[in-house]
Every structure is written in C-alpha cells, then in structure tokens.
Amino acid sequence: MRADARDNRARIMTAADDVFGRSPGASTDDVAKLAGVGIATVFRHFATKTELLEAVLTLRLERLRDRALQLAGSADPGAAFYEFFTQVVSESASKLAIAEALTASGAAAGEEARAAGRGMREAFDGLLTAAQKTGAVRPDVRFAEVYALLIGASRGATAAGLEPDVRDRMLGIVYDGLKPRG
C-alpha cells in the first residue's frame, strides 16, 4: 500500500471509530465527510460498511489488549488490574455502539474481531492472576465471574447514559467486592 493510501485508511478508521462510537446508526457517508475523503475512497479500502465496522471494532479490542499487556509489566499489579477494569468500563459506551452497529448491519463479529476479543480476555486474565498473587484481589474469585462483572459493569455504565460519578460509585461497590475482606 502506498503511503497516501495508508494515510487515507488510517484517517477513515479514526473517523469511523468516532462517528459509529457516537451513533451506531451513522452512515459511511458521515465517515467519509469527517475523514475528508470521497465516499469512493472509503469503499476502495472497505468494500462494505460491515467490513469497516469490523476493522474498527478489532482495532479497539487490540488496543485494549495492548494496554493490558503494557499494564502487566507494572510494579503494582493490583493498581494495574483496577485501572484496566475502569478503562474498559469507561470506554464501553462507544465500544458497545460500534458492536451494536455491527450487529445492526446484519453481521456477527467475524474471525478477526473474535480473535482480538480472545487476545484481550487473555491479557485481562493475566492481570487478574497477578493482582490475586499480591492480595489486591480475593484469591477465591475465578476469571469467569470477574469477566462477567466486567461485561456487566460496562453494560450497566452504558445503560441510560450513566453519569461518570454514578459509574465511579458503581465501580467502587464492585471493587470492594473484589478486595479481600480486611
């Protein structure tokens, strides 16, 4: 791919992330306008809206995975776990909007997005295990229920456009439940 084509592709994906993250019903035309390219250029890079949505969702999940892997090197595994949990929940409204747009486009998440999702879950599992070793998270909780809480808190935060302070107090309750009893 030539440098200007790569630039266009990156600009289209950034615009799509923004546009669909704010409004799942947006059109590819809205994306082209924000990216400052013609609609033909969008379709040259992404043959369908579904393809574009899948690429954007995959990028989101890969970035979260990378963030988790980066936090895994942190000196304070407990703080790293809770920071990652908070970041996923804070970003959830726009991420869910993109996932919803993908579903509305008639497609289930394809193999690329599912692989990115698996990568993110594995990295999160690593953060949990490390946080449990230092005693920042109770030793008796398992990944399945912690992941269910992550999904649940994300959905709860998104429902009815939860205000940031309500979201933070909700997370405070969840985190108190995850910490060992003193």
Add this chain to the structure above:
Amino acid sequence: MRADARDNRARIMTAADDVFGRSPGASTDDVAKLAGVGIATVFRHFATKTELLEAVLTLRLERLRDRALQLAGSADPGAAFYEFFTQVVSESASKLAIAEALTASGAAAGEEARAAGRGMREAFDGLLTAAQKTGAVRPDVRFAEVYALLIGASRGATAAGLEPDVRDRMLGIVYDGLKPRG
C-alpha cells in the same frame, strides 16, 4: 370482554412470554400455535406484534413490582433486598429477549411499559432503603449506583448465556461489595 375472550387473551400472553423470552426473532404465528388459537384471534386481541410485545413486557415488570412490594412486608429486609436482586438477574435473559424483540420491532417501550418500569424501580428503592436501615446494605450507597449494578448484573448474566454457578459467584462479589465492611 367475555370470559372465553379473556381466557384467550391470557393464553396468548403466556405463550408470547414463553416464545419471545426464548427467541426474540420468533413470529406471532409461533405464539398462536403455542397458545392453541388461530392467528386471527391473536390479531383481534393485539393489532400488531409490537402491541403484544409491549403487553408482555409490561406484565413482566408489573409482576416484578408486585414481588418487590410483597417482599417489602418481610420480617428480614436484608434478605428481601438480596432475594429480589437475585430474582431480577435470574429472569433477565428472557426479559431482555422480550425487550430486544420490542426494539427490533422498531418501537421504543411505550408509556405502559415505562410506567411499569418506574413502578418496579420505586418498589426496588423501597427494598434498598429498608435493607440499609437494618445494616444489611452499606448506608453510603445510593439508589442510582445500586440500580446500575442491577442492570449491569442482569446484562452480565445474559451475555454469552452465563451459567448459573458463574452467575451466582458474580452476584456473590456484588453482594460482598454492598455489605458493610465487618
């Protein structure tokens, strides 16, 4: 309404609750078959699929409100609060399927369902306040974040068809977070 018409209406609503609760994409025809009535009878009682879905969702929410009001008379307000929370989350998969079918039918929840939702929330708020008075729930949490947790736990339990034991362990973490620190 004559007695046999009332019977038919009740039978259609029970069938619709079952059919749409299991599969949001089901048709009014599936409902008629399970209810053992003709499709014309269904449409005599509910002019559109949306109308039927709205009636079923409203009934669900009214039953939850009634259950909360009944529990409000309990001798153990703490147990009543946690029992109601657990019941809402356990029923969430089928309730969300019905709400999803309503959204897919192109309608937002109408005034009837919204009023039933308000009634349920108010009754749940009453259970929370009583449980806080007895010390079964921390005095410093507010309704907004507890309700966000209820929505979140329901969504988390529904995501990926969460198994009952994972759901129970997830709720255990949430409940530990809601209980006063010893």
